[in-house]
Amino acid sequence: MIGNPGSDIYHTVNYSLMKPKVILFNACTVNGLIARKDGSEDFLSDVHWKVFVRLAERSGCFIVGRNTFDLYKDDEDYSLDRIRAEKIVVSHRGIAPAQGWYRARSVKHALDLVSKWKKKEVVLSGGSLLNTAFVKAGAVDEMVVNIDPTVIGKGMPLIDPVSAQLNLKLLGTKKLGDDIVQLRYKVI
Ligand SMILES: NC(=O)c1ccc[n+]([C@@H]2O[C@H](COP(=O)([O-])OP(=O)(O)OC[C@H]3O[C@@H](n4cnc5c(N)ncnc54)[C@H](OP(=O)(O)O)[C@@H]3O)[C@@H](O)[C@H]2O)c1
Numbered sequence: 001m002i003g004n005p006g007s008d009i010y011h012t013v014n015y016s017l018m019k020p021k022v023i024l025f026n027a028c029t030v031n032g033l034i035a036r037k038d039g040s041e042d043f044l045s046d047v048h049w050k051v052f053v054r055l056a057e058r059s060g061c062f063i064v065g066r067n068t069f070d071l072y073k074d075d076e077d078y079s080l081d082r083i084r085a086e087k088i089v090v091s092h093r094g095i096a097p098a099q100g101w102y103r104a105r106s107v108k109h110a111l112d113l114v115s116k117w118k119k120k121e122v123v124l125s126g127g128s129l130l131n132t133a134f135v136k137a138g139a140v141d142e143m144v145v146n147i148d149p150t151v152i153g154k155g156m157p158l159i160d161p162v163s164a165q166l167n168l169k170l171l172g173t174k175k176l177g178d179d180i181v182q183l184r185y186k187v188i
Pocket of ligand 1: 025026027028034035036038039040041044064065066067068069071090091092093104105106107125126127128129130131133156
């Protein structure tokens with residue numbers, strides 16, 4: 001039994017053999033914010049974009065939330081379309097995704113698509129709401145977090161406040177440039 005159709009509850013029993021590894025990648029400020037309240041990320045370094053593209057192309061697929069998709073779909077400098085990987089946008093709505101995109105209606109649906117493509121891993125890059133949905137569904141296996149040397153007062157958190165807890169094991173750290181630190185964790 002793999003859960004109700006459309007359900008975000010990800011039952012690992014029976015399904016774990018097929019489940020792709022989900023790597024949550026986000027860049028954030030030292031106080032854990034990934035964007036300003038208005039959605040802009042002007043305070044973040046360009047380095048993070050390059051890291052995301054590299055991870056997504058290595059995995060062969062990536063997943064974003066509908067707000068992130070909307071924000072970047074016409075962006076020439078940070079074009080999600082140009083990334084050489086399968087692309088999934090998650091939305092409850094029956095939106096017609098752009099060419100080269102798949103629309104998933106739930107966390108489980110997104111992972112079913114990735115499994116169908118026989119990809120072993122997928123990069124998830126929320127925003128807040130979608131990251132949170134994956135965390136609540138118990139579907140995140142690894143986290144790669146780039147810490148920008150910035151603090152901003154208000155903004156969107158990496159994970160929205162939820163009554164969920166992830167216990168993490170540190171897999172590695174890397175210094176990117178002079179001031180950025182990358183933390184890599186396994187969810188245990
Ligand atoms: N710093 C970083 O690394 C980074 C990375 C990615 C994004 N961001 C930033 O994050 C911000 C956007 O974050 P956000 O929290 O507003 O939005 P988001 O997570 O990008 O998208 C939220 C939308 O995704 C859909 N969704 C979420 N959970 C779902 C579920 N369980 N089932 C079906 N659909 C679901 C819903 O779309 P519908 O309303 O259509 O149903 C929801 O409104 C942007 O400012 C972006 O720049 C930052």
